[in-house]
Amino acid sequence: MIPAGVEIFVGLEPIDLRWGFDRLAGLVEDRLGRVARGGGALYVFFGKRKTAMKILFFDGTGLCLYYKRLDRGTFRIPEALEEGGTSRVLEERELDDLLHGIDLSPPRRRPRRSLH
Secondary structure, X not given: OOOOOOEEEEXXXXXXXXXXXXXXXXXXXHHHOOOHHHXXXXXXXXXXXXXXXXXXXXXXXXXXXEEEEOOOOOOOOXXXXXXXXXXXXXXXXXXXXXXXXXXXXXXXXXXXXXXX
């Protein structure tokens, strides 16, 4: 499903998933500073409840929209790499893991308990 060598951008702020092609393309330009019809990139957006996502991409002839809604559970939206970040770049494998419900967050370190 994922074209090889494509850039993947994830919007970290939830959106209204009723939005269609044109509204999402506008978000790509406004929030990411990119051109949706430029090709070579996938743009991933999540709804407020994190149970659904939309992926917008340009295949060379027009915009395509992939929509996935989970039957159970929620998507694990990756964390921003910098404070206040509104988007994040993913590798192809990370998107594949995200689509399959694998948490992309770094493991949290637990404080060591003292043996004293």
